Amino acid sequence: MNRRRRDLLDRDLECAAADLIAHDSRLRPLDVRVRFDGGVAHVDGEVADERDLPLLRETLGRLGGVLAVWDRVRVGGAEPRVVDIGCGDVKQHPGNIGVDVRPTPSVDVVADLVDGVPLADESLDQVFAVHVLEHLLDFLPLLRECHRILRPGGVLHVLAPWWGHVNAVADPTHVRLVDVQTFKHLCRPDREGLCWYPLLVTRDESTVFADMIPVKGPWTPADDRRLARFFD
Template identity: 65%
Template sequence: MTWIGAAAPYGQRRLAGLDRHLTEAAGDLFAHDDRLRGIAVDVRFDGGVAHLTGDVSDNKDLLLVRRLIGRLDGVLAVWSRVRVGGRDPVVLDIGCGGVKQYPGNVGVDLLPASGVDVLADLAYGLPFADRSVDVIFAVHVLEHLIDFLALIDECHRVLRPDGVLHVLSPWWRHVNAVADPTHVRLLDLQTIKGICRRPGSPLRWYPLHAGCDGASVFADLTPLGEHDHGPDDAHLARFFD
């Protein structure tokens, strides 16, 4: 699997079948939806996670692809390394250790390892300028931090307005959540909802996608500006109870 450490409860045969189904459904979208004609984005599925690559001229095209792919039944998350306007995205992989989600990501971790490019203690912030990053992967990170909201706020600070934070953490009811003694927090989809509608915080998030496969919680979040409209109840109902 591309994502590390999320042992889904489904068998490999079922996951492979799901990925084949999603590949066919995405192919139908690109073949028959006129809105997608001429958009040079490729989609690959791995365990229900959509991986987007390619080139688009405008971020609106990428957002359209993300939105339509995310509507397919069975998609857990939509991850992207798409070039926009001829520019490669700046992608951080925080807490990556020796394994990055994509080889070209900038690995950030406390201790040196083969995948780490920048040494930093995530509990004390991210050593990057405001609005300088396109994508952040936080894969099996939040559950290790007592106060992960401070890190979430740092992600909000360094992401560009159209940037995306990808979260992947063990679901609180699965054994993976409690089997690792270094896990100090438990997460659910409702945790993601709480992050998006955090009382008293000026830093808000819009959920592009969220899902749970019975073992892990997935979320794709984009930062909202001070005057941006937040998600309405109908949008939140897609992902949260």
């Protein structure tokens, strides 16, 4: 897709999101704004109650053409606690905590993700894993760590090259192929009972996007109807 068409689609999605928020009585009181970039919804603003966020994410994710919902919304005046694992030289937001094995100006915590993530249990609202999983022979231990450090209702945001695009094999440091169906396995309890709830899992012509919530606290595994929305 050329850049001009992508920009036009983003502007159309912004109009659709604004219309949705203005006319949905559940969302109208929320002080939020939505901007789209490459099909990803970037939401900022403030809500009074964290229970408003799942509804906002779910409703935006139902718009056709939305690939992911990334919100940086204050709850009761408090900024979200967000970490970028494997951030390299660029964090998704300057206020995020950057974690990487290689020290750069963007890295706040130097750590090898193979050894785990040196952060406390349920201490985070969101985790970004942008172009990380394809570099790991076994990424399941890292996802278990993400499950551990996210609070109930927190969100894991994953980006990875889609296996059918040349980007997946053009980089010799990529050691795993990723598809939307890769995440279906993660949405059923494993041997340890760990499970993810799919908030939005999709792809475009080059990239797989997954927004997932750890199943713990009030969250329960997705039923078959929910899984059928994203997976074969």
